[in-house]
Each structure stands twice: as structure tokens, then as C-alpha cells.
Amino acid sequence: MIKHFLLRDFRTFQLLWIILAILTGCALVTSLLSSSFIPLFLLGYACFFFGLIPLVTLTGVRFRSQHLMSRNYLLSLPIQRRYLFLIIQFRSLIFWMPLILLLLLLPFLPLGEDSPFGVPKNWYGLYGIGVLSCFVWMTNSFIQGQLSSEKITAYVTQRKRAFAWLTFFAVYFGEMVLLGALAAGFLLLGTIYDVIFVALAVGLAWARFYFARKSWIHNQ
């Protein structure tokens, strides 16, 4: 089933993939040559945009032209809707794959002793869970963002819309700050505090996933 969707995605977003592959190669080479993490940040920035572009198509929100797949079509297909939402997660996360893989490889890259990324190898399992949780959290935050925007624009009164937008941006901003702080925390500290950071990231990722799925399936 996932293959059926991914084959279409690879054809639909071919150009994005080619550019992303080139950028990933460049980031890898330059970070190895310069022992610097700046190329990785730039790759992260690219992934951020490349991960956002396909979301409208993947989730089928109503912010679409008649030439994008709609959510009603996806929901009418004979696939378990929870499973279909998982497929969407996977299709969304795949655009972040270069960055996810690079971050997972980070502890093993020869970035030099001055590098701040001193993830202890014995904490690697925890680190991996933390990285993946942050990406799941972020992806679902973006999906929820699309769905919330769709919902807010349908509110009838300007006052209700304005209040909803303000709340939306405040929550979104807070989440991104928290996400950045947690990511930096378990990248830089590498101590027992990792357990707390990772537990928080896993919890928030699950909550975001749960609410995004509910919104997507039942327009709630």
C-alpha cells in the first residue's frame, strides 16, 4: 500500500528529490571537509521548505485547486483511515529523510573534537528516538497547521477568525521554540537530562499525532 502511494509521490515530486539529493551530497561533503555543522543547518533549512511544499497534496486539505488530490477522495478509498494517515506521515517524513539520516549519523561523523555535537555513543538509542520524535512532532504540527488554517478560514465572523489565528500562531511559535530547545538540549548536553528531553519529545509527538489524525479523519 505504502509503495503504491510512494511510487506516485516519487514521480510527482521528482524535481524536489533531485534538488534535495544534490543539496544533501553538498552538505555532507562540506561538513566533512570543514568539520562544521553549518552545512547541516542549511540542509535543515532546505528540508523545511521541501517538506512543506508537498503537504497540501499529501493531506488533501481544501486549500487546493481542482488539480490536487482532495481529502474527500482519500477518505472515500477502501483503506483503513488510521492506516492511511500513517501512510501520509511516512510520505511527509520522507522529504526530511536526508536530514534525519544525517542527524542519526552525526555521532559517527568525524566533525573534530571542537564540535559541539558530542553525542555519547552509549546514549545513541535515546538520541535516535529523540531525533525521530522531533521530526514526527514537527510533521504533525505542520499537518495540523494546514488543517487548522482550513478550519479558521471557514469561521464566519472576523473576530472569531482573528482570535483563532492569534491562538494558532502563539501555539505554533511556542511549539517551535520548545522543539528547538529540546533538540538543542539533547544534541548539546548529552547527559542524563536526555531522558527527560526525549520523554517530553515523545509525549508531545504522540499528542500532536493524535490530534492531527483526529482532525484529518473527522474534520474536527
Add this chain to the structure above:
Amino acid sequence: MGHEIISIQQLGYAINGRVILRDIAAAIPPGAFVGVLGENGAGKTTLLDLLMGFRVPSDGMITVLDQQPHEDHWEARKRIAYLSEKVDIPGDWSVQEFLEFHQFFYPQYSHERERDLLNEFRITPQERVGNLSAGEIRRAQIVAALASFPEIVVVDEISAVLDIVGRRKFMRLLHEQSRISQATIVFATNILEDLVNHISHMLLLRQGELHEFTTLEGFMQGRAESGFPQLVADILEEV
């Protein structure tokens, strides 16, 4: 459980405190061709959304093929075709690519039937969806939907964008599905002329409430002097 394929009992739906549907009841037998009628905002699309499980009822119950659609008994959807103006497909796909994508989900999908329908609707499979008009896109969707031999066809207001030839063919095909294959058709539209000579039942909504659910014969009894479209329009106009 009765012999009905779709059962609606005291169904209500409200969102953000606004009641869209209240106290709807209907028992739709297999093979029925039901016209869902009502003014704009009467709740036709919401009713069809509930029927497809896109929304969760606030009150009452709806069962389709003995299942409550919002509980996501996904296997049942292999037997249901959904046609709506809210169904869109990527513009950079060719019609053929769309049909290949779609048929993957329906084991009973027939390529022979697909070929016949493509000819009938004069669609070039190699054409990109983005180059088609709104009516042609709907035609492609009709091909995909009917080639899977559905037991239930849910149609939400798609005939408005079809031209007169497309509409006539579509209605004839639905009529055949209903009479020959015993498929149940639930068809929401504002174009009453489409329904004449085709529907067996009608479900008339007024301001979110059920005005009437009856057979066409029952509806026309004693009112034969007016034509069907005129009669429905007169009822909807009553305050």
C-alpha cells in the same frame, strides 16, 4: 436489521453549535435510486458526508451495509463509489495514471468496463487531468467509479458541471446500475430534470429537516397534474 442497505434513524448533525441536520429517518432498500433534494444549505452534502463517514453524527444513527460509516469499516468501502465535486485528482496525472491508481484499491475493478466507459464518455486516457475541463474530469471520475461495479453509488452534485450529453449518459448508466445490477444510488442534485424517469425514491430536505422520504409513485399520487420538477419546486418554495 431490516432488508435496507442504508438505514438512517433520528440522525442529527451539529457543528460549532449550529444544527445542520435534525431528526432524519429513512430506510433505503437495495436497488433504490434515491434523489436527495433540497434548497442550497438544506443539508444534502452533510447528509452524504455522514453516509460516507466523513463526519460523526451528533445524534441518532446511520448504517450503510450494516456498518456505521464513521467507525471506518473500510472493507465496506470497496463496494461503495463516491462521486463529488469535492473529489479532485492531481493535474499532472494522465487519465490513465489516475485510473491505474484508483483500480489498485478495488479488487473487482474491470478493465473491460473501463474501456467501454472511456469510449462512452469520449475520454482520451493519455490526456493530462490538468488539461481537462471540470466536466471532463468528472467524466473520468465516473469511469473510475463505475468500473469498480459498486453496490452503492453516492453522487454529490456533480451533474451541474456535465454538459447535456454527459448528463444524459451518466443518468442512463446510473439507471442501468440500479435496475440491472441492483446497485443503490443516492444522488444529490439541484437539477430536478435529471431525475425524471430515473429515481425510485426521493428524500426531500428543508432547512435541515426531513420533509419527505417516499417512493416516487407515493410522492406523485394525487399530484399528477403537476410535473415532478414543478411539484418539488413548489414544495421548496412554501414558507
